[in-house]
Amino acid sequence: MTLDWPDIPYGAWQKTCSALHLYTQVVGKYRLARTPWVNHSWHATLYVNSRGFTTSLVPDGGGGVEIVLDLLDHAVVGATTDGRTAGFDLGPMSVAAFHHQFVKLIRQLGGTPEFHGRPNEVPQPIPFEEDRAERPYDAAAVTRFFQACVAVDLVMKRFRTSYLGKVSPVHLFWGSFDLAVTRFSGRTAPRHPGGIPALPDDVTHEAYSHQVSSAGFWPGGAGVDFPAFYAYAYPVPSGFADAPVTPEAAYFDANLGEFILPYDAVRQSNDPVARLMAFLESTYRAAADLGGWERHALECKTGIPRQPRAI
Template sequence: MQHWPDIPYQLWKPTGESLHMWLQIVGKFRLALTPWVNHSWHATFYVTSRGLTTSLIPGPNASYIVDFDFFDHRLVIRSTSGDIEALALHPQSVADFHAHFVAALDAIGAPSDFHGSPNELPEAIPFAEQKALGSYEPEAAHKYWQALLAIDRVFQQFRTGFLGKVSPVHLFWGSMDLAVTRFSGREAPAHPGGIPNLPDSVTREAYSHEVSSAGFWAGGGGLDYPAFYSYAYPTPEGFKDTITGDGPAFFDEALGEYVLPYDAVRTAADPEGTLLDFLEQTYIAAAETGGWDRAALECEPGLAGQPREI
């Protein structure tokens, strides 16, 4: 049975703030070298058996993979030339982490010239100028990874029930959320943009087509607790009024999204079923109110070892 740890936001927040910046730094390295893929899918992280990974990053003379290890609490950089560099994850400033990471890249001959400021934050203070000592609690990081592991398993299962275009299950370092997105196949109206310190061109490309997107935050972004979210873009008329009742999920007017507190899932008799139901119900709300061709887009959930019957 998958473990669903307790990750109260106030205890997680200091470590989370450090990890957010560290993920952005490593993400910027990946972004600088990887050819653009639709909806910025080329820049994300993926959940692994020990933490988070970039997957393989192409370079001019070699390729690289960068892993956050939340068992040994190290950042490990591996090159296809056989070189390995590792950094300890411990309390330090963002500036120090940035400097150590750049030095490690230089040591294995990896390109180390990448954009030096964060995205999607009100103040984009360059990494090299963030010199205040940051926090890192190994237990908090490990529990965060355990939560991601449990959530990734459910998101992956949810992904199998769709024949249309669907994203990987991946973590976006800009907003630090694990997400999975389904597409109707139709173009969407141009997104208005306006996300702090993110070019509007990136946002418009990300939302070039209609979506129903769900994900998980460990807290922040308008919520002081860990939670799941689900939204549609563009938001169809009636979407926010579709799911009602006494359940733990609700529509947050300020965020414009359905929200399900993580603790409501963690403490449920069937956490996986509770989360899967939220994903299914909010997707159906988006598809029904948005007029998606559900018969053409949906299929039975995938089963291990069994090809889909056609």
């Protein structure tokens, strides 16, 4: 795979990133409000597509509504199964202005613009309609971030193929603004203590109802001041923090309780795909081995196009 791994220094576009995070929350909350609940909140997420982030088809209106955050042409685009389209441009604006235009767009599409109006998983959340501070929009930085997400998404999807057990889609959680993939051992987990800021505990309890090994990608701002990959286990098995993982640039962050691999350590390597795969595989093995997973029954070879699994 030949992929583009652009430079995306967090400090250079931090304010734009914060705005984009909140815009994805508005879009994600619309999908959440209209879509039947799926285990671990998988029904609420966004996905990388050829233009940016998509809701996929949301059951609303006369059949379905799809919303795309187009991060190449910098627009919000909506389309319905009966042929209607609507959209508006992304640019410098307030969250309140984005929310207003998004509600108008959903009405134009014949949808139902009724959803929870306050951000999740951010400190001191301000209701969308009341967040009138003007925010910048660095279009070039947004596109570079999207291109990085494309590369990460494709590698995570490849990693996902080597697991026969329950595994999540590769998806964008708009609450924490991370692209993530999660493997499950099949065993139930102790009740999660909850306490995640601006997130109902019953959502957290359901999300972590089973033993997991999870990995993902942040643009920055989630306990780190740089773009990074993370990996964690729940429940955390004894010795996890001291487990040997690769590549050398990976380390355990005691404050976050997770392994961290700086994005630049992947981007600047001779083989970014192999380096990221090493991190994903080694952190999973640490969680599975120390957590007593039945790996022999859960794993398989990495998927190859046009080649069915041997049974």
